[in-house]
Amino acid sequence: MRRAGAGLALVCLSCTGKVPDSTLPPLDVVPGPPGVIQGSVRSGSPEGPLKDVLVRVLDPTPSGPPAAPLVLEERGGRFVPELGAVVAGQGVVLRAQERSAPHAWTGKRGAVPLFHVAQPPGAPELARTLPEGEGPVRLQCAEHPTAVAHLYVQPNGQFDTTDEAGHFELRGVAAGFHTLEAWRPGRAPLRQTVEVPAGGVRELQLLLPTGR
DSSP, X not given: OOOTTXXXXXXXXXXXXXOOGGGSOOOEEOSSOOEEEEEEEEEETTEEEOSSOEEEEOOOOOOOOOSSOEEEEEETTEEESXXXXXXXTOEEEEEESOTTSOEEEEEEETTEEEEEEXXXXXXXXXXXXXXXXXXXXXXXXXXXXXXXXXXXXESSXXXXXXXXXXXXXXXXXXXXXXXXXXXXXXXXXXXXXXXXXXXXXXXXXXXXXXXX
């Protein structure tokens, strides 16, 4: 049964501001096996699928971080991947493909510095754990200004990053109503309220705004 007044609610938000908790509908979970949210993210201008969009469920329920760290490798003046997410407490490994040159990486949350680490030539990869607290973190190489990565610290693992076709898939989502967010640096995030059927699949086509 659908909740009265529920359905699809689109909200465009500033990617730089904090969103009051009152803008999020309360989590409404129903009994039954978890379901799947899948679909694609497209851009309206120019029209086409969008790669590297973070799609996440805004569920504050925490989960333990995975044992494996997220690896960020600098290759040819760029990070691979350039966009990703980590669960609070999950490790991040910083690695340079070219080990013969020095590297120095900084991490910031907004204007607040989180760390500054250096890797001398031939030194092993560096491991860091980002401070807890939900939100985006920007990493950059001091020697290569084009090497920039954006990581989103999440309370749980309910997120995915779109591929070249703009496709995403979220498994193990509790049945009921959830708020979904699609976010990409430089664009205003999109939020949408969705209903996940028990043991079923919810298909979505998301259009991400071009403005900030």
